Amino acid sequence: MPVTIQxxxxxxxxxxxxxxxxxxxxxxxxxxxxxxxMAAELVALEGVTSVFMTADFVTLSKRDDVSWDxxxxxxxxxxxxxxxx
Numbered sequence: 001m002p003v004t005i006q007x008x009x010x011x012x013x014x015x016x017x018x019x020x021x022x023x024x025x026x027x028x029x030x031x032x033x034x035x036x037x038m039a040a041e042l043v044a045l046e047g048v049t050s051v052f053m054t055a056d057f058v059t060l061s062k063r064d065d066v067s068w069d070x071x072x073x074x075x076x077x078x079x080x081x082x083x084x085x
Contacts, residue, residue, distance in 0.1 A: 016058045018083040025054040038082045
């Protein structure tokens with residue numbers, strides 16, 4: 001199943017539905033100790049401030065001054081590499 005991107009009520013957060021269980025709830029914050037390779041790659045994207053994973057989705061949060069145009073597709077590619085498409 002391809003990763004789908006959905007808006008959230010927060011304009012600085014996007015939900016990436018993966019269609020499969022991503023494991024227990026986990027949160028990773030930019031500048032923090034990140035032991036998950038995918039989360040580390042996502043947080044390394046310019047402007048991403050945090051990654052939250054639970055159930056069948058991954059949510060990214062970003063800074064106000066960065067556009068989703070520069071993040072969303074790169075994030076989708078990273079997530080699809082991990083969860084298949």
